[in-house]
Amino acid sequence: MISVENLSKSFTLHNQGGTVIPVMAGASLHVGPGECVGLVGQSGAGKSTLMRMIQGNYLAGAGSIRIAGTELVGAEPRAITRLRRETLGHVSQFLRVLPRVPAVDVVAEPLRALGSPEAEARARAECMLWRLNIPRGLWSLSPTTFSGGEQQRVNIARGFVHPFPCLLLDEPTASLDAQNREVVLTLIEEAKARGAAILGIFHDAPARDRVCDRLVDVTAFTPGRAA
Amino acid sequence: MSAPILSVRGLERRYGARIGCTGVGFDLWPGEVLGMVGESGSGKSTLLSCLAGHQRPDAGSVTYDGRDVLAMPETERRRLARTEWAYVHQHAREGLRMGVSAGANVGERLMATGARHYGRIRAQAIDWLDRVEIDETRIDDRPTAFSGGMQQRLQIARNLVTGPRLVFMDEPTGGLDVSVQARLLDLLRGLVRDMGLSVIIVTHDLAVVRLLADRLMVMKSGRVVEQGLTDQVLDDPQDAYTQLLVSSVLQV
Numbered sequence: 007m008i009s010v011e012n013l014s015k016s017f018t019l020h021n022q023g024g025t026v027i028p029v030m031a032g033a034s035l036h037v038g039p040g041e042c043v044g045l046v047g048q049s050g051a052g053k054s055t056l057m058r059m060i061q062g063n064y065l066a067g068a069g070s071i072r073i074a075g076t077e078l079v080g081a082e083p084r085a086i087t088r089l090r091r092e093t094l095g096h097v098s099q100f101l102r103v104l105p106r107v108p109a110v111d112v113v114a115e116p117l118r119a120l121g122s123p124e125a126e127a128r129a130r131a132e133c134m135l136w137r138l139n140i141p142r143g144l145w146s147l148s149p150t151t152f153s154g155g156e157q158q159r160v161n162i163a164r165g166f167v168h169p170f171p172c173l174l175l176d177e178p179t180a181s182l183d184a185q186n187r188e189v190v191l192t193l194i195e196e197a198k199a200r201g202a203a204i205l206g207i208f209h210d211a212p213a214r215d216r217v218c219d220r221l222v223d224v225t226a227f228t229p230g231r232a233a
Numbered sequence: 234m235s236a237p238i239l240s241v242r243g244l245e246r247r248y249g250a251r252i253g254c255t256g257v258g259f260d261l262w263p264g265e266v267l268g269m270v271g272e273s274g275s276g277k278s279t280l281l282s283c284l285a286g287h288q289r290p291d292a293g294s295v296t297y298d299g300r301d302v303l304a305m306p307e308t309e310r311r312r313l314a315r316t317e318w319a320y321v322h323q324h325a326r327e328g329l330r331m332g333v334s335a336g337a338n339v340g341e342r343l344m345a346t347g348a349r350h351y352g353r354i355r356a357q358a359i360d361w362l363d364r365v366e367i368d369e370t371r372i373d374d375r376p377t378a379f380s381g382g383m384q385q386r387l388q389i390a391r392n393l394v395t396g397p398r399l400v401f402m403d404e405p406t407g408g409l410d411v412s413v414q415a416r417l418l419d420l421l422r423g424l425v426r427d428m429g430l431s432v433i434i435v436t437h438d439l440a441v442v443r444l445l446a447d448r449l450m451v452m453k454s455g456r457v458v459e460q461g462l463t464d465q466v467l468d469d470p471q472d473a474y475t476q477l478l479v480s481s482v483l484q485v
């Protein structure tokens with residue numbers, strides 16, 4: 007489902023003397039249906055960079071990224087837009103939303119983008135907010151005023167509201183209390199059970215041990231450090 | 234979804250020896266929102282007015298829905314501008330008729346496309362005022378009595394009432410309070426999604442394109458220096474100028 011081969015990447019800082027910083031070389035991994043793979047490696051090793059490339063947020067230098075059969079490297083922007091809408095879900099660490107949009111609409115948006123009628127999308131969004139213990143009184147308010155943990159849960163609700171075949175999770179259990187952490191881990195287990203391919207970064211070691219089938223150490227892909 | 238709604242190739246517009254824009258080429262697909270950013274004088278507004286037919290380019294081609302826009306008779310281009318296209322100006326007063334009521338501003342465009350039944354025109358005008366969150370009781374007021382944000386929403390209603398397919402927007406949130414901006418952006422996003430609009434939006438506000446545009450074109454000195462998926466261009470800019478532009482934004 008998610009297949010990365012021989013991926014490399016460098017940043018060229020044109021306004022700082024044209025400095026070229028190689029950040030990744032020879033990255034390869036595979037995530038099959040129903041599998042959860044965790045990325046590990048110390049801070050700065052390139053976990054987030056790799057996730058961003060798989061999401062299409064960073065441009066790959068060379069190599070291949072295939073998501074459910076679609077090649078991302080060199081793909082047209084609209085192919086990536088469609089992939090994100092239909093196939094590739096993403097839970098980032100930070101919620102980026104339009105001010106004044108109610109939490110329930112933020113969560114319903116992925117469904118609306120897929121053409122679900124408003125009432126149906128909202129009903130499913132409310133279901134997710136309820137599961138993630140967001141107090142009912144907050145559903146009609148903009149998440150911009152929510153606490154960090156509440157924002158994180160809105161983000162998770164949004165990422166899981168549509169049964170995406172592939173999911174990228176960046177620290178989904180960070181800043182959550184024990185009860186909500188349990189809810190998120192259950193959501194991940196349910197997604198695996200329905201056959202989703204999941205790639206995640208988890209600093210929470212017990213969470214990682216519980217949901218991940220395999221780990222990939224990205225230090226092996228860090229140029230100049232691998233050797 | 235099999236063909237682009239708008240195809241632009243090698244577009245150039247010169248003002249004497251000075252370049253307005255040159256070598257511009259792109260495809261816009263149905264339902265897609267394309268953002269154009271760049272500093273003042275980078276050619277983005279020139280480009281937009283060439284695309285919308287307000288200025289005649291010196292070279293290149295513009296194809297809309299398989300038709301050569303530059304070769305079509307003026308009457309046909311005007312008919313397109315009234316029906317399938319819409320143009321939202323930065324200053325609402327340029328896109329509105331300030332001397333007639335809000336309802337007439339919306340109804341007028343319907344009448345230009347052949348609507349004649351007064352009751353139906355008024356009902357549709359009321360429906361659109363409601364969609365852009367203008368109270369029905371204001372229908373007989375003139376836009377001069379409206380705030381800047383309300384005028385802009387009225388302009389959007391006037392433009393979208395005929396169900397266009399392609400919308401040009403020139404700094405639609407420029408000059409508005411930030412709180413009004415957010416509401417307008419939310420409104421635009423909903424309309425784009427529900428009506429399946431294709432949009433070309435010119436702005437210098439990177440936050441606006443991040444929230445609204447699927448794709449981004451960065452312009453400098455009349456040329457496109459970089460284009461791609463919006464968040465990719467903003468988060469991993471490849472061109473020196475784009476890197477400078479993105480890193481120059483003040484953090485809030």
